[in-house]
Amino acid sequence: MRKIIEKSIKLTIVFSVFMLGFFLCFSNEISILLYKNIEVGKIIKTLSYFVPFMYMESVLVSQLVALNREKYVFRVILSDSLVRLILIYLLVPRLGFNGIILVMYVSNILTPMLCLIVIFKVVKLNLYLTDMIIPIISIFLSMKIVLLYKYSFNYISNYFLILSGVILLLVLYIFILTINILCKRIYKK
Numbered sequence: 001m002r003k004i005i006e007k008s009i010k011l012t013i014v015f016s017v018f019m020l021g022f023f024l025c026f027s028n029e030i031s032i033l034l035y036k037n038i039e040v041g042k043i044i045k046t047l048s049y050f051v052p053f054m055y056m057e058s059v060l061v062s063q064l065v066a067l068n069r070e071k072y073v074f075r076v077i078l079s080d081s082l083v084r085l086i087l088i089y090l091l092v093p094r095l096g097f098n099g100i101i102l103v104m105y106v107s108n109i110l111t112p113m114l115c116l117i118v119i120f121k122v123v124k125l126n127l128y129l130t131d132m133i134i135p136i137i138s139i140f141l142s143m144k145i146v147l148l149y150k151y152s153f154n155y156i157s158n159y160f161l162i163l164s165g166v167i168l169l170l171v172l173y174i175f176i177l178t179i180n181i182l183c184k185r186i187y188k189k
Helices: 002-035 039-048 051-066 070-095 097-123 130-152 158-188
Strands: none
Touching (some): 002 051, 002 130, 051 070, 070 097
16 A cells, blocks of 8 residues: 555656646646636746645545545645635735735645645655656756747747647656666666
8 A cells, every 4th residue: 555655646746747847838828728818827827836736635635535534634624724714814805816826825735735744654655755856857857848949939829839849748758757767777786
C-alpha cells in the first residue's frame, strides 16, 4: 500500500506541475478560444497556480478514505470550510477579488498539507523530492521552449499554436523522462 501511495503522490505532483505549466503558457490562447476575451487569460494565469494543490487534494483525500480515515477527512473538510468562511468575511470586503484569490490560496494549500501530515503518520512514506526534480525541471524547461516557440510564431492561429505547443511539450517531456529512466538504470548498476 505504501508504494502505491508514494507512486500516486509523485505522479500527481509531476502531472499537476505539467498542467500548471500548460495553463501558464496558454492562458491567453485558452481565454480567446473559450471566452473570446483576452482579459480572462489573466484570471486563468492567476488561478493556474492552484492546480497542483487541487490535484493533490483530490488524490490525498481519496487515499485517506482508502486508509479508513473518513472521520479525519470530514474534519479537514469542515476545518477548510470554516477557514474559508472566516477569511471571506474578513478579506473580501477589504480586498475584493484579490481577497477571494487569497482565500483560495490559503484553502487550497491548507487541505492537502493537513492530509499529507496524516498520510505520513499512518503510512510512513518515503517521499524524496529528488525523485521528482528531473521531471519537474524537464517540464519547466519544456515550458520555456514552448514559450520561445510560441512568441516566434505570432501570426498563426490559436488552435494550431496550442496543438503544436502541446505536441512539442509532450515530445520534450517524453525525451527527458527517458533520460531520467536511463539514469536510474545506470545508478542501479
